[in-house]
Amino acid sequence: MLKLPIYLDNNATTKPDPQVVEAMLPYFTEFYGNAASRNHSFGWKAEEAVDYARQQVADLINANSKEIIFTSGATESNNLAIKGVFEMYREKGNHIITVNIEHKAVLDTCRHLEKMGAEVTYLKPSIDGLVSIEQIKNAIKPETILITVMYANNEIGCINPIKEIGELAHQNNILFHTDATQAIGKIPVDVIADNIDLASFSGHKIYGPKGIGALYVRRKNPRVKVTSQIDGGGHERGMRSGTLNVTGIVGLGKACEIAGKQMAEESQRLSKLRDKLEAELLKLEETYLNGSITKRLPHVSNISFKYIEGEGLMMGVKDIAVSSGSACTSASLEPSYVLKNLGLDDELAHSSLRFGLGRFTTEEEIDYTIEHVKTAVTKLREMSPLWEMFKEGIDLKTVEWTEH
């Protein structure tokens, strides 16, 4: 039986896996000790759980458990990685290379550091969302201390050439950080093979709880250090103070373990469903796929339905939870900066929907989505003056609009 509403916004957050919730529960009720309490069994029990989870997290990305720093989420991890490297390696240089479609947690952190004396290069990706090795190579200077490039983009799902970027960074004695929030648990991420020095991610994007995340910090070749951004009791090898969120950590660990086991099968199943959804929707006239079609996460599709507005369309499919790059869905009334920075017309950004499939998405839900999105698009185009003009052969670029 199809149950409404349907959740297709899995790049925003995911439903916690029931196994994750089950693993966490005893740490709310019974094992509530502080993992830093060294002298009684309550503390030991908590510490044991944290150690176990740290190993589960490390295993997913081929890291050593000592290289995992627990944080409150990917935003904090990004802040810690970028600010922490800048402060620690300030004497070596002040230049950071990033890309202008990174998540705000990276971009705004870089902006913050500019005020502190950093020089930041914001590379512009190609129209498919990818940054090239050449671009990065050309941006490197003697003062460059950090390259930070996301593993996969949250809006369009494109996957950057991480391994090659990491290799280039290491050849030049530069540290490489990647915001891997959308990639970890969805596609294989191997910090050794991918030449990653620092990687940020969170629990709630991989069917774990919110409020917990991690930063991978490499310990060997090179040994990386970051200046702590939250000071206190010296937890997490001094890099992140604060009593450990044991319940969250247990949840994150379990989520990583499940992801590691199910990733191969899950990504295959989801890419099949995604391809079906996409193929059907792209049959509609004047409908465009945003971002790379080949180098992409298996479960994401970002599509622009030209001549209709994204929020209007979302309202037409109110039983399906998706997200849009339209201005109307943001507080700023600006359309998605990611789509804009790809070089897409604002108009196409306003007309975009992101479909994010997940572990609990069924084929029945995809069939329902195809049918209802198609109906809504057709209905809204019937009431769109732009569609009418397009059909009359009027070039919208020649019309004098009254901007407001």
Place this chain on the structure above:
Amino acid sequence: MAYSEKVIDHYQNPRNIGTLDKTSQNVGTGLVGAPECGDVMRLQIKVNDETGIIEDAKFKTFGCGSAIASSSLATEWLKGKTIDQAMEIDNMDIVEELALPPVKIHCSVLAEDAIKAAINDYRVKKGIEPIDDK
């Protein structure tokens, strides 16, 4: 943010969607907004030359649910009004009727602009000076 029942009703059952002959002498057309801003409204009125009464009104809108609802409501209100009465429709009346939240007030402003643009188009066709409302 949840939509009001009235917005949902206008969105699901929009009144007066359609196109009037814009070359006709007693049809006024207002096209406001811009595609890159995410909303465009086209509002048309058909005026009885003798009585000055708006006999028909049609719209098409590219925009969010509130923009569609605002223009749908505007056409409903326009029908049967004289041009002078129509000029008095204020965007805040639309805000109130549809219970639009602050972030959606611009949708009502656009609808008011569309009404005025349609009336002025009609006036110009009749050789009457357009009204400068600003």
